[in-house]
Amino acid sequence: MISPSSIPTGAVPFKLKQPLRLMTGGGSIELKYGVKMKVIRFPELSPTRAFTDEVIAIVNKHTGTHDVILGRDFLGAAGIVPNPATSLIQWDDLNCPWLPHDHFHGHNWTSAVRTAMEALAADPYLEYDSFSVQKGSKEILSSKYDQVSTRDAAQQQTHLPQRQRDQLADVLQHFTTLFSGKLGCYPHHKVHLELSENAKPFRCREYPIPHAHREVFKEELERLVKIGVLSRTTASKFLSPTFIVPKKDGRVRWVSDFRKLNSMITRKVYNLPRIQDILKRRSHYRYFTKLDISMQYYTFELDEASKDLCTIATPFGNFRYNRLPMGIKQSPDVAQQIMEDVLRDCPEVEVYIDDIGVFSNTWEEHLASLRKVLKILQDNNFTVNPLKCEWAVQETDWLGYWLTPTGIKPWKKKIDALLALQRPQSVTELRSFIGAVTFYRDMFPRRSHLLSPLTAQVGKRKLNWNDECEKSFKEIKSLLAKEAFLRYPDHNKPFHIYTDASDRQLGSVILQEGKPVAFFSRKLNSAQRNYTTGEKELLSIVETLKEYRTMLFGCRELHVYTDHKNLTFHNLQTQRVLRWRLFLEEYGPIFHYIKGNENTAADAFSRLTFSERQSDHPHGFKGPPEKPSDVLHPSFTEDTSDSPVEGYYSMVTDDPDLCDCFVHLPDQQDVPFQLDYKTIAEAQSRDAALQAEAQSQPMRIQKKLLAPGTEVFCHAQTIGGPWKIYLPTSLLRDTVRWYHLALGHCGISRLADTLRMHFHHPRLQQTCENEVSTCDPCQRLKNVGRGHGETASREASLLPWQDVAVDLIGPWTISVGNKKHTFSALTIIDMVTNLVEVIRIENKSAAHVAMHFENHWLSKYPRPLNVIHDQGGEFIGDDFQHRLRVHGINSKPITAKNPQANSVCERMHQAIGNTLRVLTTLQPPRGHSTAKQLVDTAIADTVYATRCTYSSVLKTTPGGLAFGRDMILNIPLITDLQQLQKRRQALIDQRLIAANTKRFSYDYAIGDKVLKLVYNPGKLEPRAKGPYSITRVHANGTLSIQLAPGVIERINMRRVKPYHE
Known part of the structure; x- marks a missing residue:
């Protein structure tokens, strides 16, 4: 606005x-x-x-x-x-x-x-949709925790015969306390929350409650106090806010915002069981019951110290939790540890946080197991809602897989988004799909070969979809689907979720160890399309976690990658965003920002077209396929390592969508190229040019027996010289690429020399140069050699006091005993006389620097016309710029991270550093005041020495040129300024020629791609970022590049290098 x-x-x-x-x-x-x-x-x-x-x-x-x-x-x-x-x-x-x-x-x-x-x-209620509570707020109903009739619950199990339903009811009616709906308290252990060493007390004010919800809030607060979850308290060092939201059924959900507390809690990770181990143990069962513990966390009591940590602020006063609240990041580990301890004597039971699975082979065994397990749960004061449990079923979803008596089947919904993916309808959509595939570049070999029909379409204005494109598209979909479909998630290893959102749909990909585990996509409804960009991006994360809760909840680490940078911070905007944030807190995600052009995997699932797929079967099966099963790719009959899953083949052939997808799996090799003599000999036999050359030069090209029964053409550079394998042209590029990767992205010379030891091809050197120069990791990650493009010339100034260069020097660190003191200084230099002022400064704020510039230069010397400076905040800040405007001085910023443009100041910095180094060695300071005096002395000595020292360019001293007198003998001096300008211009031109001889001659053009060099990178950090497109080439040695859609930066040629695709 x-x-x-x-x-x-x-x-x-x-x-x-x-x-x-x-x-x-x-x-x-x-x-x-x-x-x-x-x-x-x-x-x-x-x-x-x-x-x-x-x-x-x-x-x-x-x-x-x-x-x-x-x-x-x-x-x-x-x-x-x-x-x-x-x-x-x-x-x-x-x-x-x-x-x-x-x-x-x-x-x-x-x-x-x-x-x-x-x-x-x-204040999360500042948005308009939170103020209109009288008209637009959703009604929140009071909570309802009534006792459920166990006989009614048993009779609802219509998959069982009537006799078995009656027997189940007889078992359940013996545990009235367990099914009473009343909260119990686990008697054998109190939960302790441990704070990190640097934890500090905090107090958050209560969230305002809309008037329409105030009564329901108070009722729920009183209910929680009555059942012992909360108790009133007074002041506390730790205070978190609380609010209420509606559940799906409209009932109230109590939510406490423990994000601040979670950041201070030291999580003690308790390993979750590996899903594949559970499924191996439970194959070929006949009856399965899934029990759901009601209010599980509230069953665990906190110790006194932890109760004080979990204090909440409400409009009705402060209350503290007596029981373990939801939203504490330690809660899943506590629940898993206690439940395993409670049920350790039940070999027929598997526990996964709040999901308890009971497996049996006969009906009688199952009833006996249920009696045993339900008694243990009742004795330990747990509560179970029988209507939310699944009793004696044969098939159901559990822990991300579909359980059947004949085997465990993968969760088809993990790849539903991929199966529904329609072919791209435009070149833009095609680029998005190729970007997603490139994201998994290490997952399958021959990626560039499989993609070649699609990449050939990228440069065209209009998409020309043909049979080859259709085949390539289906093959790649099959590869991605197979990898995710057959992969087991491991909750003891980190999960990585890449999410994105467009104006019409959400998309995400879940990965583990760099391999896809699941895909997700969903269209936005009409209301959600009106959300802000940030809200859509956050919704994509929330919906992904909801969809795959059984897979992701309680995992050791959860990393979320988003291209919306604001989501990586904790500022709240609306009640909706706050509610989502607290939902995410249960998973303890670690947010990472990823640039939009790098978020290619999730971007495709948020923008490409998907078919509408509906499945009546709870697992997504649709019945027998129309195609015969023998068309399925043979890789699906192969055994998968560490996998208890049986019947993959039959499962795929029983579902037409899966069958249609996996029938297009391409034949693959384990490595992009196999260096065996048989492969080389076969390729040589198909190389017409090699065959013709062998006939024309029989003395230099001959067949040699290199393996039993295999003769290979070899080449000798000179008659009688060493023989080297003649690489056929069809294998040249793959061989060079294989060696380049195998040798750790080596340079051109090492790559070519290594290959020449054993191979020959006329274009070997050229192929090595092309491979290395177009390798994306090499261009971005390796140290930069000679620059590209000749730097522009400039004219030397004639008049003193016209151009002044300013810069900051330091910080210098001086050790005094065990303490270290840092100092910085402002340097000001006249560009013609080289007269310098250096002023020690207390801080680097623009206001402080501006004050010293005025006090130590503008009040002493003629007012300059221009001030040259870098793009540090102390100079481009408003206080410094305002001071220049007041005095009518032009600001001349150099391009960012380009110190060569202000080389006079840089050389002065080196001189002061050398002087300071000598003084601190000969006269070590004894305290802060003496250290400060030492810095002032070093500055004064350097400034004086600089003014008195003869300059070969000036043919006099800076002080003599500025004041017309010798600085030591007080002798009048006269300087010819025009001759000085000529000498200085000659020096500028000489240095320019010397600098350009170290650079490649290169002409940048609009539309070229360049990499932006990272300024002063760490040892293991990338050396360049990009690529970026050039939008304009300027005559002064600078370029305008597009950093992002709508964002243009002007940058010096020294800070970029060409990017080769």
């Missing part, structure tokens, strides 16, 4: 087609006008980067003290992330401090929106 007073001159607001009504804490605001904005810059972050897409700003006279307020959607599109944790606003690799709301008061600048965002983060 933009205030009317901030609309640029010449911009004409237009009337919106429909007025926008905004509900806020101050009431309703109707907005009727907008204005188009384009090429938006944020000087506090970078004067050389801009958001170029056209946006419509809503004209709002109610923006308060702010000229412009940027919304979450715009910030997300531009990639700008306000980070409350670090008090920084981040834009890719740039950042600036988060300033107080009144920082720009009186400066005629757009202020940061901190107060508005803090209000949103603190």
Whole structure:
């Protein structure tokens, strides 16, 4: 939103087609006008980067003290992330401090929106859909925990004969306490929550409760106090908020926000059982009962110390939990450990957190097992709802698999999204599909071969789908589906979920150890399409966890990757988002930001077209297929390692969707290329050019017996020289690529030399160069050699005091005893006389630097016309820029991370560092004050020495040129400024020629792809990011590149290198 007073001159607001009504804490605001904005810059972050897409700003006279307020959607599109944790606003690799709301008061600048965002983060009910509670809020009903009739529950098991239903009822009626619906308390252990060493007390204010829900909230609070879950308390060092939400049936769900507490709890991981081990033990059962423990966590009592940690704030006072609450990250481990201990003497039972499975081979054994298990649960004060249990069934879903008496079958819904995937309808959709396949590049061999019919279509304007494309598409789908279909999830290993959302559907992929475990896609309904981008992205995560709860709940680690950076922070915007966040807290996810162009796997499932598939069978089967089973690919009859699953083959042939998918599995090799003599000999026999060359040069190309019964053409460079295998052209590229990967992405010379030891081909060197130069990991991860493109020339200045360069030096660290003290300084240099001022500074804020610049330069020397500086926040910050504007000085920022452009300051920094190093060695400081004096002495000595030292370029000293007198003898000096300019220009040209001789001659063009070099990377960090497209080439040695849709940055040629595809 933009205030009317901030609309640029010449911009004409237009009337919106429909007025926008905004509900806020101050009431309703109707907005009727907008204005188009384009090429938006944020000087506090970078004067050389801009958001170029056209946006419509809503004209709002109610923006308060702010000229412009940027919304979450715009910030997300531009990639700008306000980070409350670090008090920084981040834009890719740039950042600036988060300033107080009144920082720009009186400066005629757009202020940061901190107060508005803090209000949103603190109050989840600030959104309009939370204020209209009288009209639009959903009614929440009181909770209902009544005793259930066990006989009614038994009679509902219609899959059993009447006699067995009666017998089951007789068993259940002996456990009235267990089925009473009343909360019990486990008597043998109290739960202790351990805090980390750096944990600090915290207090959160209570969440406001809508008036329509206040009575239900109070009733549920009183109920929890009555049954012993909560008890009233007074002040506490730890205080978390609480609110209520409706369940699916409209009943109340009590939710406490323990995210702050969870960040301080040390989780003691208790290993969950491996699913494959459970399924191996329980094959060929006949009866299976799945018991569901009601209010399981509330059954476990907390010790006194932990009760104080779990204190909550409500509008009706403070209360503390006496029982283990939901949402504590330690809860699944506690539940698994206690349930295993309780049922350790029941070999017929498997326990997985709150799911208890009872397996038996006969009806009599099953009834006996049920009596035993139910008695143990009742003796330990657990509660079971018989209507939520499954009694004596033969088939059901459990732990992500479908149980049958004849074997365990994979969960078909894991690949339903993949089976429903329709072929791409446009080149854009095709690119999305290829990006998803490339994401799994290490999963199957010959990927480029299988994709070749599809990649051939990418460069075309219109998609020309043919039989080869259809075959390639189905083969790749089959490969991905088979991998996920047959793979067992292991809850003791990390899960990785990649999620994405488009305007019409959600998509995600679940991986483990780099291999797909499940796919998910679902269309958005009409209401969800109106959600913000952030809400859609978060909904994609929530729906994935709901769909695969039995697979993911309680796992050791859960990593979630999203291309919406705001989701990696904990700021809240709406009650809906808060509710989802707390749902996610049960899983303890670790959020990671991934760039949109790297999130290719989930992107495909959120954007491609899917067929509508409905399944009547609870597991998704549709009956016998129309195709005969013998058409299924033979790999499905092979044994899978560490797998108890039986009947994969029959399961696939019994389902037409699966059969249709897996019949298209391609034949594969285990490795991209097999270096055996038989393969080489067969390829040589098909190489016409080799055969012709062998006939024309029989002395140099001959067949040699290299293996029993196998003769291979070999080549000798000279007659009588060593023989080397003549590589056929069909194997050349695969062989070079195999060696390149096997040798750890070695360089061109090593790769070619290694291959020449045993192989010959006329184009071997050229193929090695092409392979290495187009290898994506090599281009991004390896150290950069010679630069590409000649740097531009510049003209030397003639007039002193016209151009001044400023920079910061330091920090220097000086050790005094066991303490370390850091110091920094501001350097100011006149670009013609080389006169320098160096001032020690207390901090790097723009205001502090601006003050010293004015006090130590502007008040002493002629006012400069231009100030040259880097893009550090201390110089592009408003306080420094405001000081320049007041004095009529032009700001000349150099391109980001390009210190060569301010080389005069850089050389001065080296000189001061050398002097300081000598002084601290000869005169070690004894305290902070002496260390400060030592720095001041080193600065003064260096400045004086610099002013008095003869310069070969100036033909005099900087002090003599600036003041017209010798700095030591007080002798008048006269300097010819025009001759000085010529000498300086000659030196500039000489250095330019020397620099360009170390660079490759290269002409960048619009549309070329480049990699952006990472400035000062760590030892194991990538050396470049990208690729990015060039949008403009400038005459001064800079390029404009597109970092993201709508985001353009101007960058020096030294900071990029060409990207080869």
